[in-house]
Amino acid sequence: MPEASASLRTQVVIVGAGPAGLLLGQLLARGGVDALILERQSADYVLGRIRAGVLEQGSVEVLGEAGVGQRLLAEGLPHEGIELAFDGQRHRIDLAALTGRRVTVYGQTEVTRDLMQARAQAGLRTVYEATDVSLHGFDGNSPVVRWRAGGRAHEARCDYIAGCDGFHGVARASVPTGALRTFERVYPFGWLGVLCDTPPVSDELIYANHPRGFALCSMRSRTRSRYYVQCGLDERVQDWSDDRFFDELRSRLDAEAAERLVTGPSIEKSIAPLRSFVAEPMRFGRLLLAGDAAHIVPPTGAKGLNLAIADVRNLARALIASCRHGDEADLETYSARSLRRVWKAVRFSWWMTTLMHRFPETGEFDQRIQEAELGYLVGSRAASTALAENYTGLPFEN
Ligand code: FAD
Numbered sequence: 001m002p003e004a005s006a007s008l009r010t011q012v013v014i015v016g017a018g019p020a021g022l023l024l025g026q027l028l029a030r031g032g033v034d035a036l037i038l039e040r041q042s043a044d045y046v047l048g049r050i051r052a053g054v055l056e057q058g059s060v061e062v063l064g065e066a067g068v069g070q071r072l073l074a075e076g077l078p079h080e081g082i083e084l085a086f087d088g089q090r091h092r093i094d095l096a097a098l099t100g101r102r103v104t105v106y107g108q109t110e111v112t113r114d115l116m117q118a119r120a121q122a123g124l125r126t127v128y129e130a131t132d133v134s135l136h137g138f139d140g141n142s143p144v145v146r147w148r149a150g151g152r153a154h155e156a157r158c159d160y161i162a163g164c165d166g167f168h169g170v171a172r173a174s175v176p177t178g179a180l181r182t183f184e185r186v187y188p189f190g191w192l193g194v195l196c197d198t199p200p201v202s203d204e205l206i207y208a209n210h211p212r213g214f215a216l217c218s219m220r221s222r223t224r225s226r227y228y229v230q231c232g233l234d235e236r237v238q239d240w241s242d243d244r245f246f247d248e249l250r251s252r253l254d255a256e257a258a259e260r261l262v263t264g265p266s267i268e269k270s271i272a273p274l275r276s277f278v279a280e281p282m283r284f285g286r287l288l289l290a291g292d293a294a295h296i297v298p299p300t301g302a303k304g305l306n307l308a309i310a311d312v313r314n315l316a317r318a319l320i321a322s323c324r325h326g327d328e329a330d331l332e333t334y335s336a337r338s339l340r341r342v343w344k345a346v347r348f349s350w351w352m353t354t355l356m357h358r359f360p361e362t363g364e365f366d367q368r369i370q371e372a373e374l375g376y377l378v379g380s381r382a383a384s385t386a387l388a389e390n391y392t393g394l395p396f397e398n
């Protein structure tokens with residue numbers, strides 16, 4: 001017997017319930033636009049992925065406007081500076097003094113949890129464990145999204161599809177080849193990250209350039225630390241015991257930080273490859289891409305999550321104007337406006353990655369250039385300001 005299939009209608013189908021998809025759903029609901037979210041994984045799986053940890057001031061403002069800023073304000077750690085470590089010394093970049101702006105340390109998992117909770121409270125629907133999601137008709141006026149869940153086939157007719165399904169999602173892959181231009185740089189190393197319930201080594205984040213490779217000391221709270229070390233692409237997590245990881249991290253820090261480092265059992269350990277990637281444009285008829293579905297940056301500048309939030313801010317406004325008032329002007333310019341800012345973050349992330357890591361092909365000349373640039377960066381107010389301006393986040397419209 002053929003299985004029953006279910007059909008429904010909504011204004012926007014959002015593919016992906018990561019931070020981009022959930023925030024878009026939240027902003028659309030507040031703007032009076034009906035949306036359904038489809039997510040391939042379970043809610044617990046999404047919450048278990050440890051990713052970004054630093055929010056730009058503008059991102060904090062957008063989350064506040066979306067009505068999910070309460071816990072972020074109470075529990076997020078405002079940071080007014082970062083430290084750059086090289087040549088055995090640490091140098092503080094005073095973000096607040098240089099730009100009047102600061103960042104907030106608050107984990108991506110917490111942003112996701114707050115958005116999930118707001119969605120559940122408002123009675124809005126997210127389909128988790130939706131498989132075989134496929135997109136149709138977005139080059140015309142009547143897009144349809146099909147998927148399977150609970151052993152049944154489903155479809156939703158809609159006005160727009162928002163592809164918020166990350167780098168490996170189905171949305172960008174559904175665009176006909178030839179309609180998309182892609183730009184990519186793959187870096188010859190990854191980051192090995194560890195999360196543990198120990199007090200952070202310092203009050204502020206430390207980005208270290210060391211002959212053994214890059215290291216980053218970050219945190220999630222005053223009792224939970226997040227540490228990373230640059231590693232080879234052929235490394236395997238199972239070859240890194242906690243002791244080996246902390247010995248490596250300690251060896252890349254200045255003596256004082258190394259002395260202060262408190263170690264403890266890891267509660268998460270993973271390796272992430274580093275990549276820059278941009279797909280242009282971000283709109284194809286009635287399909288709009290946002291966040292990692294459209295672009296990836298290496299994590300060094302802490303920009304990935306913040307870029308997703310900036311895209312979604314633009315996209316929500318444009319979809320609300322179209323769905324509520326029939327005004328398509330903002331949708332027409334969504335891709336071009338977003339990409340202008342995206343490329344600036346791609347440039348900054350590439351620059352900070354190049355400055356802070358050891359590349360296998362680095363010769364003595366490149367090494368001296370890196371040292372000279374680091375010296376210039378911490379010695380020049382103009383250069384420090386350029387770093388601080390990008391790190392705390394460029395204006396949304398530029
Ligand atoms: P995602 O968070 O990837 O969400 C996309 C969602 O779509 C996922 O839940 C996925 O399951 C779902 N999905 C995928 N395919 C389908 C499908 N076919 N159907 C339905 N749903 C689908 N950024 C930083 O700033 N700092 C960091 O330290 C950092 N670390 C990272 C570590 C890793 C391992 C990764 C992968 C990324 C990291 N990032 C970091 C980047 C940052 O986490 C991302 O930029 C951010 O998650 C982007 O949000 P998003 O919602 O666009 O995409």
Ligand code: DHB
Binds near residue numbers: 053054205218301
């Ligand atoms: C974190 C990750 C980053 O890439 C970064 O630049 C700063 C902090 C983190 O996971 O805490």
